[in-house]
Amino acid sequence: MKNIYLYLLDTMADWETGYILQGLSMQAMAGEVKYQVKTVGITKAPIKTLGGMTMIPDCSIGEIKEDSIGALLLPGADTWKEEQHKPVLDLVLTCMERKIPVAAICGATLALADLGILNSRKHTSNSVEFLSGCSREYTGNSLYVNQMSVRAENVITASSAGSLLWAKDIMECLSIYSKEVIDSWYRYFSTGNPERFMELVSALQIKN
Structure with a gap:
């Protein structure tokens, strides 16, 4: 069974992951559990979300085995520009090479922009100005789509208002249900x- 890794980081917008977690919780009811959710952090140290919750990762980035990854989910947060997130950004690049789905919402789309991932595929975010104004590496203005969630092959991006559609796109990408x-x-x-x-x-x- 593959794991869907949800990255935990300080100031994460915890509410943005609610719909996808609910959607994944229905697998047993549907008759087959194809993926399990695991939370991952830079370390296993607790993080504090924007909603005020304290969350403890199941594992650290260094403990992930590449063959276990079914998808990588990146929530919004205020700290994505910090150097401490380099390990998970390296993991994003590994997922891209292996065609493993990567789903980013809100501030996490900025991390993808900084990696140059959004310069060659359709995508969305909070606004095109948000990406172009905050990322020197971003040149994908012409590929920006004014929608709440956009799926381009194995890359799924969403605005802060798009968590429901983001969850739908993730489930469709992974073929979790009919x-x-x-x-x-x-x-x-x-x-x-x-x-x-x-x-x-x-x-x-x-x-x-």
Whole structure:
């Protein structure tokens, strides 16, 4: 079983990961657990989120075995420009070489911009001005898409308002569920309609 690694860092926007974590939690109900979630940090030292939670990583970057990576999730944070994050940025480049999905939201898109990853593929962020104004390496203005989430092969980017669509794109990229399940999931969480909830429950009973 592959691991979906969620990077934990001080000042991370913890709420941005809520929808994808909920989506991944349905795997047993769908009949097959394809991925497990593991949190990873620079070290195993606790981090403090913007929401005020203290979180302890399951493992450190140095403990990750490349063959275990199913995807790498990068949440927004105020500290992405700091040198301390170089180990996870090196891991991002490894994932890119191996065509392992990398999903970045909000401030984490700036980290991808600094690596030059967004200069050659469609992407989004909080705004194109955010990327061009904060990253000297960013030259991908013409590939910027004014959407809340954009999937370009194995790279998924989202704005701070795009966590729901970001989660949908991640699940589609990893083929965690059938199209019916993912569409039902999105319809329910984007509307809150009780009828959509029952559609989701029904769809989950169909093995993928």
